[in-house]
């Protein structure tokens with residue numbers, strides 16, 4: 001009896017510690033919300049790979065330099081729901097409005113104005129919420 005009373009709380013606290021560490025690990029792995037700062041490659045281009053899925057863009061906060069060419073390579077994760085990409089910033093000379101597919105798609109532009117601009121998926125099924133409302137949007141931050 002005495003032994004049982006000693007072991008049981010220990011077992012519980014061990015279980016609790018395991019659960020907490022798993023949960024914390026899961027949250028850290030899922031968030032991925034740190035901004036992605038594009039590096040300028042040896043070709044003088046800022047390369048950015050974006051993964052799209054139901055309903056997210058990863059990374060969702062992208063930082064690029066103004067007046068340096070940007071190449072976005074966008075791929076859709078496996079799934080049956082169609083997605084698209086809209087990134088329209090006339091004052092920065094960016095105009096993207098395309099459906100996305102399983103094959104990687106490449107978009108190139110040279111941003112000409114700094115600022116923070118939204119990109120998003122424009123898809124929407126009937127009366128349901130749009131993918132953007134489901135969280136399928138991100139920020140392109142153009143810095144000096």
Ligand SMILES: [Cu+2]
Nearest residue numbers: 083121123131
């Ligand atoms: Cu979508």
